[in-house]
Amino acid sequence: ACRALVDELEWEISQVDPRKTIQMGSFRINPDGSQSVVEVPYARSEAHLTELLERVCEKMKEYGEKVDPATHRKSYVRVISHDGTKMDLSGVKFDGDVTSSLKFACESIAEEYEDELIEFLSHEAENVKDRLCSKRTDLCDHALHIPHDEL
Numbered sequence: 001a002c003r004a005l006v007d008e009l010e011w012e013i014s015q016v017d018p019r020k021t022i023q024m025g026s027f028r029i030n031p032d033g034s035q036s037v038v039e040v041p042y043a044r045s046e047a048h049l050t051e052l053l054e055r056v057c058e059k060m061k062e063y064g065e066k067v068d069p070a071t072h073r074k075s076y077v078r079v080i081s082h083d084g085t086k087m088d089l090s091g092v093k094f095d096g097d098v099t100s101s102l103k104f105a106c107e108s109i110a111e112e113y114e115d116e117l118i119e120f121l122s123h124e125a126e127n128v129k130d131r132l133c134s135k136r137t138d139l140c141d142h143a144l145h146i147p148h149d150e151l
Helices: 001-014 045-061 096-112 113-123 128-136
Strands: 021-029 035-041 063-069 074-078
Touching: 001 045, 001 074, 001 096, 001 113, 001 128, 045 063, 045 096, 045 113, 063 096, 096 113, 113 128
Parallel strands: none
Antiparallel strands: 021 035, 063 074
16 A cells, blocks of 8 residues: 555656746745745645645555465555556456555555655655655565465
């Protein structure tokens, strides 16, 4: 769920016109008559990322659950492509239970780790999925430590 959330956020960020900016800083007038306002790229601004986090979990209805035949580990995969191309859906379970549980997990992660998501995504951090979902939160590592017969 964490990885699907990060994928969706990164895709949404990539869709914003890179020339679009937003004014940040103080709108107060300094004693010398100047203002401390700077223009920053809108795509990775805190305002845009906060807005994305409010609605990104709606995209989870475009995902299904796939079980790896070798390891029996579950993962979530997109069942509807962003650009409309046909996707290989063999072995993908897609129903209301899957999408509602994924949406709930997404909303929980987005709420609990909002600051971390904004921190990583606002600075174009490398490997956000690994850094957030595995190293910072341990959300995706738990299955690595379970013996296969318990999966």
